[in-house]
Amino acid sequence: MAEKVIFPESTLGVIGNSPNGIELLHQAKQMGFKTVAYGSNAESPTLQAADLGIVGRGNDQVQLQEFAERCDLVIYESEQVSSEAVKFIERFTSVPQGSEALELMQDRLLERVFFEQMNVNIAPYATVVSLDDIYQSISSIGFPCVLKPIQKGFMHRQLVLRKQSDIAKCGELVEQGTFILESWIPYEREVSVFLFRQQDGTLTFMAPLETYYQEHRLAQVVGPADVPAPIWQEIKKIAAQIGDNLNYVGVLEIAFFVTPAQAIYVKRVVPAMHESGYLYQKISNVSLEEQQIRVAVGMPLVTPQVIQKAALGMVTPEDYPAIKTQWVLKDNWFYHFFRYPASMQPQSKVGYVIVPADDGYAAKEQLDATGIWDQEAKKPAEELPKD
Known part of the structure; x- marks a missing residue:
């Protein structure tokens, strides 16, 4: 765990290949850090976004050591990063998130035993x-x-x-x-909670989000979620209990199922950035990426405040032709594309759009009206939620 403040001009490392890393590296540069990225493809947008990219497989100890020794601090950008690689990196540099929570949440059996020890509802x-x-x-x-x-x-x-x-x-x-x-839990909605666990154990919550999945992949996000006060308080209580019991410093995404009877079940915990959090760039006074870097380098966190409401739609390669139509029509759509090279195609998602509105659910209706995110049309017969 980090025990000192890391200042600008220090070197911040990011390991992983998902778009989360691109967002983190852009933010790190804006905050004055030198950046190094580690991944398996030299043409990865994540590696291209860094001052220096180091190419290696997840278990390449020679390259991992070179990467770690160049960094004052390392952040892993998604739950897909090997916990064994993170353990190895910890021998050479600071990894505030640690490897323990990542290892725990990458194993569904260990994860469920962890939940059972806290007596929280799971399937x-x-x-x-x-x-x-x-x-x-x-x-x-x-x-x-x-x-x-x-x-x-x-x-x-x-x-x-x-x-x-x-x-x-x-x-x-x-x-x-x-x-x-x-x-299978017959849920009515899914609610995601993002919180940050600081070095002293303090927990800071972001506004809740409502998520919508198609074919087990994130399709849309609405924020802030319209959650009844009693449900929100119970969700925060469970999330705080989970945060307090993890040996971890950084961002956590905790996803919940809420049933028609208003019963609450924990779906999963992600001890890293998650793509649903991209929405905070428009609805909050501080982005998820900035908060993650702040907590990692030992800075005080910004007190989160909702500044507007919005909905997010993830864009797949199949959606791109229809997105072109909206490109010339919508003056309130904000676009973000990941720019994957040909060597990394095909990708399941190529970017996202964010639509601000007076009401986040009205913004979702605007997305739905285009037919691009027609859940019924895309929903397979065997679809069930994935953690």
Whole structure:
């Protein structure tokens, strides 16, 4: 953990390949830091945004050490960064976020044990190492349910089970590793809370966001979310409990399911930047990126205030032709594209748009009216929420 203030002209390192790194590096330069980025592709926009890019695989200890030794401090920009790589980097430089929370949240089984220790609501689940485990646990888990690998980065494939005969389809998959079988929560909405845990344990909350997913990928965000006061207070209480129990310094995204009966379930914790937080660039007096750098280098945090309401729409390559139409029509749409090179194509997302309005949900309606984010048209028959 960082124990001293890092000043401008010091070198701040960012490890990872997601667009979060691009945003962090632009902010770091604006704040006067020299920047170094580490990733697996020399043409990555993240590496291109840094003063110096170091190319290496996640487990390349020679390159990781060179990267770490050039930095006064390192931030990992997403939950996809290898916790083993972060552990290694910690031997040579300061990583305020640490590796413990990242390692915990990259393993679905460890993550759920962590939640159970705090007695917070999560979806019922069972550990699966064989097909027989599914047959034995299905009576308590129930249908529909989802079979997920315990390592979030191991594979992206998940199976939805809706009836007894679906279990037989899991045989080949469960031979590949350990899984969890998780009940599906019939939720009404998803609410994300971003908070910052400082070096002394102080927690600072940003305004809540409401998120909308399609095909398990983030599609839209509304902020601030219109959450009834009792629900918001309970969500903050649970989020604070989670923050207090993590050995971590930096930004946390904690996502919740809220059911029609107003029951609250923890969906996931991301101990890093998350793309839904891009919306703060327009709705808050301080961006997520600036707050993350401030907490990492030991600066006081800005007291967050909502300055306007807005909705965000993530843009996929398939959306780009329709986005061109809006480009010449909308005077209140703000565009941000990641500029991936050909060597990194195809990408699931190429950028995002933010639409400010007097009401965030009215801004979402403006996005929906274009048909670009038509959830019913894009929604697959087997869609279930992913953590």
